[in-house]
Amino acid sequence: MSIKDYVRERFLPHIWCPGCGHGMVMNNMLRAMAELQINKNNVVMVTGIGCSSRISGYLDFHTLHTLHGRALAFATGLKLSRPELTVVVPMGDGDALAIGGNHFIHAARRNIGITAIIMNNSIYGMTGGQFSPSTGQGKKATTAPYGNITESFDIVALAKGAGASFIARTTTYHVASVKNLIKEAIGHKGFSVVEILSQCPTYFGRKNKIGDAVDMLTYYKDNTVAIGSPKKAENPALIEKGIFLREERPEYCSEYAKILEKAQNG
Amino acid sequence: MDKQKKTLFLQGNEVCVEAALYAGLDFYAGYPITPSTEIAELLAVRLPKKGGKFIQMEDEIASMCAVIGASLTGNKSMTATSGPGFSLKQEAIGYAVMAEVPCVVVNVQRGGPSTGLPTKVSQGDVMQARWGTHGDHSVIALTASNHQDLFHMTVEAFNLSETYRTPVILLFDEVVGHMRERLILPEPGEIPLVQRLRTSVKEGTDYHPYLPREDGRLPMSDFGGVHRYNVTGLVHDMWGFPSDDAKVAYGLIHHLVDKIENNVKAITKIKEYYLDDAECVLISYGSSARTARHMVENRRARGDRIGLLELQSLWPFPVQAVRERCEKARYVLVVEMNMGQILQEVKKAVKNPEKVFLANRIDGTFISPTDIRNVFRLIQGKGV
Numbered sequence: 001m002s003i004k005d006y007v008r009e010r011f012l013p014h015i016w017c018p019g020c021g022h023g024m025v026m027n028n029m030l031r032a033m034a035e036l037q038i039n040k041n042n043v044v045m046v047t048g049i050g051c052s053s054r055i056s057g058y059l060d061f062h063t064l065h066t067l068h069g070r071a072l073a074f075a076t077g078l079k080l081s082r083p084e085l086t087v088v089v090p091m092g093d094g095d096a097l098a099i100g101g102n103h104f105i106h107a108a109r110r111n112i113g114i115t116a117i118i119m120n121n122s123i124y125g126m127t128g129g130q131f132s133p134s135t136g137q138g139k140k141a142t143t144a145p146y147g148n149i150t151e152s153f154d155i156v157a158l159a160k161g162a163g164a165s166f167i168a169r170t171t172t173y174h175v176a177s178v179k180n181l182i183k184e185a186i187g188h189k190g191f192s193v194v195e196i197l198s199q200c201p202t203y204f205g206r207k208n209k210i211g212d213a214v215d216m217l218t219y220y221k222d223n224t225v226a227i228g229s230p231k232k233a234e235n236p237a238l239i240e241k242g243i244f245l246r247e248e249r250p251e252y253c254s255e256y257a258k259i260l261e262k263a264q265n266g
Numbered sequence: 267m268d269k270q271k272k273t274l275f276l277q278g279n280e281v282c283v284e285a286a287l288y289a290g291l292d293f294y295a296g297y298p299i300t301p302s303t304e305i306a307e308l309l310a311v312r313l314p315k316k317g318g319k320f321i322q323m324e325d326e327i328a329s330m331c332a333v334i335g336a337s338l339t340g341n342k343s344m345t346a347t348s349g350p351g352f353s354l355k356q357e358a359i360g361y362a363v364m365a366e367v368p369c370v371v372v373n374v375q376r377g378g379p380s381t382g383l384p385t386k387v388s389q390g391d392v393m394q395a396r397w398g399t400h401g402d403h404s405v406i407a408l409t410a411s412n413h414q415d416l417f418h419m420t421v422e423a424f425n426l427s428e429t430y431r432t433p434v435i436l437l438f439d440e441v442v443g444h445m446r447e448r449l450i451l452p453e454p455g456e457i458p459l460v461q462r463l464r465t466s467v468k469e470g471t472d473y474h475p476y477l478p479r480e481d482g483r484l485p486m487s488d489f490g491g492v493h494r495y496n497v498t499g500l501v502h503d504m505w506g507f508p509s510d511d512a513k514v515a516y517g518l519i520h521h522l523v524d525k526i527e528n529n530v531k532a533i534t535k536i537k538e539y540y541l542d543d544a545e546c547v548l549i550s551y552g553s554s555a556r557t558a559r560h561m562v563e564n565r566r567a568r569g570d571r572i573g574l575l576e577l578q579s580l581w582p583f584p585v586q587a588v589r590e591r592c593e594k595a596r597y598v599l600v601v602e603m604n605m606g607q608i609l610q611e612v613k614k615a616v617k618n619p620e621k622v623f624l625a626n627r628i629d630g631t632f633i634s635p636t637d638i639r640n641v642f643r644l645i646q647g648k649g650v
Contacts, residue, residue, distance in 0.1 A: 011507055044489055046335070057496050057507060062489040064338065065498035065508075067361055070331045073323065077332030080319050081293055081339040082490045106324035256319065263314035 001037065003030035008060050015054055017125075019205075019213030021172035021198030025119050026055050028178035029090070036183055043086045046075040048100060050092035050126045052119040052198075061088075069100025072107040075114050083113065083253035086186060093120040094132040097153050101133075108162035111190045112252035116164075117182065118155060118193065121200035129203030140207045156244050159193040166192035167245040171220035172199060174241065184243065190251045197224075197239070272451040278442040279304035281413045281449050282346070282372060285420030287312060288452065289459060292341035293319045295332035297351060300384045301440045302374035305346040326351040330358035334367045338497065340462065340488035342424055346372035348440075349382060352391055352398070359433050360399030361499045363522060366476070366484060368427040368462065370420075372436045374443040375552075377630045386630030387440040389552055392607040395435045396581050402519055404526035406533060407435040407581040411555040413449040416442060418457065419535070419578055425460040426533060430525055431484055437580065439603070441553035441632055462486055465493065476518075477504040482525045526582055535578035536587050540566055544573030546642070547592050549612055550601035551577040554633045558601040561635045561642075580608070588615040597645050598622045603633055 007030070016022050033043070043061040047053035049068035056063035062085075066074045071089045079087045096104050096118045107114060123141060124130040131141035134152040141148060159167045166188040170177040178196055185192035199205060199216035210216055225231045227242040276284070282305055286294075294313055296306040306322065313320040319336070323329040329345045337343040347355060352373045362369055375391045377383025391398075395407040406426050410416035420436060427434040465485035467473045469492035478484050487493035496506040501518055503509045526533070539562055541547065550558035555576040562574045575591045577584065592598050592612070598621055600609040606624045613619035625641040627633040640650045 040494055041490070041492060057498070060494055062494050063496045064335070064489070065496065065500070066331065066334075067357055067499060070327065070358065073328035073331035074335035076321070076323070076328070077293065077295055077335030077337075077343070078339055078489060079335075080321055080332070081336040081341050085339075085490050102324055103328055106328070260314050260317060263311075264317070 001034045003027065003034050006030045006033055006040065006060050008058055011058055014058055016051060017202040019199065019201040020051070021121065021200070021213075022052055022055065022119055024172045024175055025090070025117070025178060025196050025198055026058070028175050029117070029182050030059070031179045032182040032186065035179070036186060038086060042084070043088065044075070044078055046071045046078065046087065046089045048091055048095040050095045050124070051121070052090055052092040053095060055090050069095055069098070070103060071095070072100065072103040072114065072116065076107060076110070076112055079112055079114055080253055080256065083257070087114045088117065088186065089114055090117040090119060092125075093118060093122060093134040094124045097133040097155070097158075105158070105162035108159055108164040108191050108193070110252040111163055111165050111249050113189055113191070115182070115185045115188075115192045115194070117185070118195045119198045120155065120195055121198045121204060123200050123204040125200050125203055129207055135204075141203075142207070155193070155195045160245055163191070164193045165190035165245065165247045165249045166243075168193070168243045169195040169197075169239070170241045171197040171224055173217045173220035174224075177241070181243070188246065190247075190249055271453065274449045274451055275446055276413060276449050277304060277444055277446050278413060278416055278438060279374065279444070280308055281416045282420050282436070282438075283308045283312060284449070284451065285417040286344055286370070286424070287316065288417070288454075288457070289421045289424035290342045291318060291344055291424070293333065293336035293343040294345065295321045295323050295329040295336070296345050297323055297326045297329050297347070299326070299348050299351040301376055301443050302346045302348045302372060305372060326354035327358060330355040330371070333369050334358060334362050334365070337367050337369045338489040342368075342428075344370040344372065346374065348374045349376045349378055349384065350380065352394060356394075356398040360401065360403070362433040363399065363403045363405065364499045365497045366431040367433070368431050369433050370423045370427055370436060371433055372438075375437060375439040383630040385440070387553060387603060387632055388628070388630065389439055389554065389603040390607070391437060392580060392604065395437050402523065404523045405435060405581050406430065406432060406526060406579070407437050408535065408579050409437045409552045410442060410578060411552055411576060412442070413447050415578065417449060417452065421457050421459070422535065425458070428460045428462050429483070430529070431486070432526065435581075437552070439552045445553070464488070467493065469493070474504040475506050476502060478521055482521070482528070530582045530584060530586070533579055533582060534584040534587055536584060537576040537578065538573070538591065539576070540573035541575060541591055542573070543571050544594075545571040545596045546573070547595040547598045548572065548574045548601055548638070549577065549588065549598060549608070550574065551580060551608065554601050554603050557633045557635055558638060561638045564635065577608070583611045583615070585615045588612055589617070592616045596621065599625055599638070599641060599645070601625045601633065601638055603627050
């Protein structure tokens with residue numbers, strides 16, 4: 001399969017702005033699918049609302065474009081009904097962490113076999129540039145004109161604390177790792193989280209005078225390090241990337257299968 | 267024949283579970299809330315025994331969403347709630363309306379607004395069942411006053427949700443939910459079950475998931491099957507792909523409304539008691555219809571020409587049935603446990619709205635025959 005086979009060409013062009021990172025994520029997600037030789041009939045992609053969530057419409061899987069923040073809740077019902085399906089849930093940072101925060105931590109707690117991909121552009125793009133839970137302290141947004149008060153969620157720490165069993169982070173600058181990490185995450189049995197920092201030059205970049213898409217990608221290059229790099233000790237502001245956690249733990253649907261057996265034989 | 271049938275002594279919430287399983291329930295997602303919790307507790311035991319799936323979600327919103335996700339894979343799916351839980355589910359109920367996903371939402375009504383009277387009876391969610399979610403749409407809501415009817419209405423809720431591809435709200439109340447009485451368990455096959463209409467379009471042929479047939483029905487394809495298509499809460503075209511074309515929006519909204527409003531007659535469920543010569547027509551539903559019926563039987567024994575129209579389908583509102591039954595009445599008395607939610611619908615339906623009166627109770631106390639009698643006497647110009 002080539003990645004073109006996974007695209008619904010009649011629904012292109014996509015709605016993303018020039019320079020947006022989400023197309024790069026989509027491209028590499030499809031490369032991951034192609035390398036895994038996944039049968040399209042076995043994949044369900046569930047999304048919420050926001051720029052990132054439009055990804056499902058363009059792809060030739062079973063696609064469910066749901067409500068803001070609720071993608072993981074829909075996905076949970078779907079996965080439990082048909083555990084053999086591969087369920088992938090791309091989300092934005094506002095979608096996953098603000099309005100959908102409760103669903104995110106509980107999907108992680110269940111360790112249900114769903115791959116959550118958080119396309120973190122640090123802003124609400126669809127509504128025009130309001131601050132999100134990952135905008136960062138001091139950063140500007142249309143609803144934080146004097147600077148954002150709060151610090152960001154650490155998505156990796158949050159996922160870990162909530163019980164996800166595979167957690168990784170990368171950026172759109174590191175495109176090859178986007179593909180590889182998504183591949184690993186889909187192959188993992190349990191709740192897997194891949195955070196991908198994805199540039200929004202239109203709102204986050206412009207509001208914070210970072211420059212264009214290339215400048216933002218350069219920022220990702222200059223401000224990230226591999227997990228365990230000594231550079232992190234020298235400069236704690238650097239963002240670590242790589243696989244933070246990979247554990248074999250009981251997966252929800254497999255455990256439910258045991259409940260079924262117990263109920264029927266008990 | 268009834269002697270050979272299984273007779274059970276159950277709570278209404280338990281009856282709802284028996285009926286849902288009879289209807290072929292495969293998936294339940296819920297969140298604990300009084301007074302509907304017994305439905306979740308019992309299904310946690312019963313569903314896995316038949317290979318079904320039960321999940322307690324993190325909140326009411328998630329439960330409704332999980333039900334929709336499960337339904338799309340071809341499973342008959344349900345959730346149950348009360349009071350604030352019903353408010354929380356409204357967003358996703360609207361999604362099920364828009365995406366045309368069959369599912370059943372049980373609301374065992376309690377006193378409101380807000381936390382209200384969690385353990386007390388009310389019928390205050392009638393309008394919320396109709397208009398709780400935003401935007402133009404139609405919806406089906408059923409109710410019942412006794413356990414035998416509750417069984418039938420629960421099965422009917424599943425049948426209608428599959429027929430019209432819409433969420434169906436089963437709106438009973440705390441009294442019916444917690445009251446214990448006899449249920450004669452229908453035999454398998456005794457009540458017809460509607461199975462999901464699935465597409466006959468073959469693999470590799472362009473499938474239009476949102477192109478209605480001539481009869482307005484949309485044959486489905488299960489998620490995980492051979493047709494990969496898009497489902498969205500946005501206005502969408504025949505492929506399920508988002509569209510902001512005015513013609514597409516117009517057609518879709520009309521389809522969503524018409525598929526229900528053009529079938530009011532087929533959906534309407536009513537029961538009639540002594541209406542042929544009734545000068546006074548009582549209109550009631552749910553547990554308050556029990557009181558109304560008691561009142562009617564008593565007054566009939568004394569020679570009063572009084573009858574009862576019991577509504578079992580509330581939405582779409584059976585306008586024609588109500589108008590016809592009230593035509594000859596000198597006065598109409600709506601008996602309900604709210605400030606007059608069905609009263610207003612009855613006033614809209616009848617030719618002479620000034621002859622329609624309300625006997626109600628809004629304090630969490632079950633409406634008594636005396637409550638109705640007092641209004642009845644006032645109408646007749648007698649003292650209370």
